Amino acid sequence: MLAEGFDLHRPSSVAEALEFAGRFPGEFRYLAGGTDVLPGLFHGLGATRHLISLQDIAELRAFVPEEGRIGAMVPLGTLAESPELRARFPAVAEAARQAASPNLRNSSTLGGNLLLDTRCTYYNQSAFWREALGYCLKNGGEECRVVQNRERCYAAYCGDLAPSLLVHDARIEVAGPKGRHLRPLKDLYDPQADGRTPFRLGPGEILLSVSLPHEKVRSTYLKLRARSAPDFPEASVAIALTLEGKKLRELRVAASGVATVPLLFEDLTLPLIGHAMTEEVARDLAEKVSRRLHPVTNTAFPPDYRKHVFRHFLMSGIHELQSGTH
């Protein structure tokens, strides 16, 4: 028993974890580092009867940076300190370095970060606080407190790792009751969902690992946060950019902290491949991307400021990658 009302299970293989999941349909949560699940449970968020710990499953801890393979249970601290990762996938190492604090990075895992619950000033509060307000859509209430409506939650996805992996075209391996499969990381997120749990994972499915392509691509990650000590992104941008001569061979841009899911802007960057990245093209791209962002007033900084800084980050990230400092 971990605390009153929660049973803790410790499977030692993926098959055993799936078996537990099958035994408690709709009444369990997977527990990785617990840095999001446990504070939530103690505040009465995401209540559950069973916690299935993934800690003892060796397969999920595999880390082969030279092959771009990262198990879901690899701590963010390991990613932040890996020289191979920094050399081959700089945005990923940098995003891990900027996430949370050193002690939290040692417990937080990659899988938990990719599946981090969405956040909002009206949700990440004590049970007393939320009860006094009368709850909201994400927590059993009838309407959203930020954008007055009864259909959609606007809580922000605030994981640092997802955008950095999206610009490196990462894939994920998932195991479920029907077996294992690979799919693009971008398919893990559902922008059309009602915002409360915007992840595309079937009942009982476990995220096993992330794999990155072999090709080396220049990349960077820039993050706006209220304090430089542990703070979630208010807006962040990951950029991967490779030039062939003066022309773009590869360009991807992704964002976190500004919507219910991490955003990848492939439709805006693909048409630029094969063209020169001039100042005008960069400015036009920054303008178009920022027009797609619709942050709401549910984090520390005002939405307009977050958009403004995002635009600035995107421009300076492109300059940095063009000048070859990464």
Ligand SMILES: Cc1cc2nc3c(=O)[nH]c(=O)nc-3n(C[C@H](O)[C@H](O)[C@H](O)COP(=O)(O)OP(=O)(O)OC[C@H]3O[C@@H](n4cnc5c(N)ncnc54)[C@H](O)[C@@H]3O)c2cc1C
């Ligand atoms: C004070 C504080 C500051 C923070 N600052 C930042 C920050 O700046 N940037 C940032 O990105 N994060 C930040 N975090 C969040 C923290 O990094 C994440 O909570 C962490 O990455 C989650 O990892 P975890 O292993 O602890 O996940 P858990 O809390 O164990 O799990 C998170 C969710 O993922 C699910 N899950 C986990 N692993 C799997 C899996 N393999 N398969 C299926 N489901 C799974 C769990 O069921 C749960 O729903 C902060 C947290 C705190 C407490």
Ligand code: SF4
């Ligand atoms: S965005 Fe609205 S519904 Fe979602 S957590 Fe915040 S107040 Fe609640």
